[in-house]
Amino acid sequence: MKIAIIGYGKMGKIIDEISQSRGHEVVARLKETPTTENLNNADVAIEFSNPEVAFENIKTCLENKIPVICGTTGWLDKKPEIERLALENNTPFLYGSNFSLGVNLFFALNENLAKLMSNINEYSVQLEEIHHIHKKDAPSGTAISIAEGIIENSKYEAWKLDETRDKELGIFAIREDEVPGTHSVFYRSEVDEIEIKHTAFNRNGFALGAVIAAEWIVDKKGIFSMKDVLGL
Structure with a gap:
């Protein structure tokens, strides 16, 4: 080509x-x-x-x-x-x-997990993304895609930059050193936590x-x- x-x-x-x-x-x-x-x-x-x-x-x-x-x-x-x-x-x-091929597989995993957790009210969800200090947008486009995958398959209606509240899914956007990209989804209850995470080693x-x-x-x-x- x-x-x-x-x-x-x-x-x-x-x-x-x-x-x-x-x-x-x-x-x-x-x-x-x-x-x-x-x-x-x-x-x-x-x-x-x-x-x-x-x-x-x-x-x-x-x-x-x-x-x-x-x-x-x-x-x-x-x-x-x-x-x-x-x-x-x-x-x-x-x-x-x-x-990233891995991230797109992560997207599919994220949607499936959101479906599994959708009727289990004991857990709330929080997203976190970490990128290098040169990245201009926050949250990352990847984090938005992850959030949309959860929203489509759960009780959440929108995402926001901050902590999860009620039906607003929270995203923490962290800018740190030269990190290529790390994305985590946390399902937390009073007794435990489920985490799925993708870490990029380079571009x-x-x-x-x-x-x-x-x-x-x-x-x-x-x-x-x-x-x-x-x-x-």
């Missing part, structure tokens, strides 16, 4: 290395806004930029009928518009709050998942997620 990487920071460079190691050609390494010219007829774009520019980056790619794999978080208020544009242009779009897992998603999405049409890629 010919891949355009949009957002050439730490993640972009790892995506570049993994793409080439899997036999793909990186035809664009963009720190600037993509255009018809600098996208260089890519087969797919992998977008890991900043919340402020993600919408325009994705929009340009879709208008040029280039499929997009997007891992940028913090812009999701505009996601419905992007999905509409993808369908209008008959061009596939896949957003992932986290492309390579995120990058590999994004490249696998890019390989999967070519020649498809529609709106997708990593659940589709992994068959979950």
